[in-house]
Amino acid sequence: MFDKNFEDARFSLNICNACRYCENICPVFKAIELRRTFSDNDIIYLANLCHDCRGCYYACQYAPPHTFDINIPKVFGTLRLETYKNYRNSKFSKDIVDKPHLYSIATFIVSFLFYTISSIIYTGKLSLIVIVDQNASFYSILPENFLIITMLIPFAISLTIYIKNFIDYCDYIGIKKGDFLKLSSHIRSLKSVILLEFLGGGGFGCNYPDEEYSFSRRIYHQFVLFGFKITFISTLIAAFMSHILNISPPYTFTSLPVIFGSIGGALLLLGLTGLLYLRTKMDRIPYSENVNSMDINFIMILLLSVLTGFLVLLFRSTIFMPILLIIHLSIVITFFIMLPFSKLQHAVFRYVSIYKYFSEMNK
Ligand code: SF4
Numbered sequence: 433m434f435d436k437n438f439e440d441a442r443f444s445l446n447i448c449n450a451c452r453y454c455e456n457i458c459p460v461f462k463a464i465e466l467r468r469t470f471s472d473n474d475i476i477y478l479a480n481l482c483h484d485c486r487g488c489y490y491a492c493q494y495a496p497p498h499t500f501d502i503n504i505p506k507v508f509g510t511l512r513l514e515t516y517k518n519y520r521n522s523k524f525s526k527d528i529v530d531k532p533h534l535y536s537i538a539t540f541i542v543s544f545l546f547y548t549i550s551s552i553i554y555t556g557k558l559s560l561i562v563i564v565d566q567n568a569s570f571y572s573i574l575p576e577n578f579l580i581i582t583m584l585i586p587f588a589i590s591l592t593i594y595i596k597n598f599i600d601y602c603d604y605i606g607i608k609k610g611d612f613l614k615l616s617s618h619i620r621s622l623k624s625v626i627l628l629e630f631l632g633g634g635g636f637g638c639n640y641p642d643e644e645y646s647f648s649r650r651i652y653h654q655f656v657l658f659g660f661k662i663t664f665i666s667t668l669i670a671a672f673m674s675h676i677l678n679i680s681p682p683y684t685f686t687s688l689p690v691i692f693g694s695i696g697g698a699l700l701l702l703g704l705t706g707l708l709y710l711r712t713k714m715d716r717i718p719y720s721e722n723v724n725s726m727d728i729n730f731i732m733i734l735l736l737s738v739l740t741g742f743l744v745l746l747f748r749s750t751i752f753m754p755i756l757l758i759i760h761l762s763i764v765i766t767f768f769i770m771l772p773f774s775k776l777q778h779a780v781f782r783y784v785s786i787y788k789y790f791s792e793m794n795k
């Protein structure tokens with residue numbers, strides 16, 4: 433399967449290299465032009481450099497129904513998924529990437545039972561719907577250090593896997609240790625990531641969800657990106673208030689952690705629902721259907737963690753706070769555990785590919 437995908441990609445890239453009609457659409461074609469032949473490593477680099485803007489598909493005179501059947505976004509989409517599956521060369525990892533819904537639901541159920549039993553042991557109450565007074569702390573349901581440890585362990589494991597992927601992928605696409613220290617290429621790559629520059633197509637936006645040029649996908653992605661950043665800032669402020677200033681949560685609606693958390697959450701909600709909406713309208717021919725469950729699963733886990741976070745905030749002074757808190761924690765921990773097998777893996781592979789691209793262009 434993996435080999436056939438490489439052969440399909442090699443066939444298409446050789447035609448593109450002769451044709452060169454798309455050379456100004458995106459960086460992938462500039463990187464193609466630097467090569468006369470395409471090794472498997474080159475193909476994986478190019479597949480992860482592709483931002484699935486679909487400009488080349490709609491521009492191509494050899495796209496289906498032509499017998500050449502050139503469909504670069506679909507071929508690269510399949511190869512990206514195969515990269516995520518085959519990278520760690522583990523059957524277990526492949527299985528999770530293949531059936532993300534199943535593993536996510538199982539992880540959620542185990543986490544929910546774990547937090548529920550822990551809370552019952554800690555509070556000595558059999559029901560999670562206990563009467564809480566207006567200023568009850570989350571820590572009256574589960575102890576603070578226990579929460580920190582249970583969140584940090586899966587997060588640290590995921591982070592370690594991401595760092596390993598980063599090092600392995602640099603090696604795989606031919607970036608040597610010393611080569612990864614070019615400050616100018618990092619600055620250029622970070623600028624490109626922050627602006628999601630390559631989702632701009634040839635300057636008119638992506639051909640997404642259909643042939644029309646549109647910036648909607650780029651805008652929704654920006655919402656998600658900034659939502660992540662602002663929510664992270666909120667967590668840092670909350671940690672500072674709790675551990676340095678000794679002010680325990682729950683914080684007031686006008687406090688900095690709640691304001692930042694709400695803005696970040698709202699941006700994530702807007703971005704994720706927008707991306708889901710675009711998917712319902714998208715042209716599915718330049719799309720690798722194999723990627724679908726991984727994409728949807730990631731969006732749904734993130735969406736549910738934001739929604740339950742808002743529910744905890746709104747109902748924190750009611751009898752529903754304990755059960756909502758435990759549901760929210762279970763979803764967040766599912767998110768952390770599923771991270772190394774999720775769509776978010778693309779952040780590492782794509783950043784390294786963008787870095788290689790700018791390094792090649794600066795030579
Ligand atoms: S995608 Fe089609 S039009 Fe574009 S360079 Fe390749 S063969 Fe040519």
Ligand code: SF4
Nearest residue numbers: 458482483485486488
């Ligand atoms: S889909 Fe867009 S980013 Fe990917 S190769 Fe085609 S033009 Fe480039």
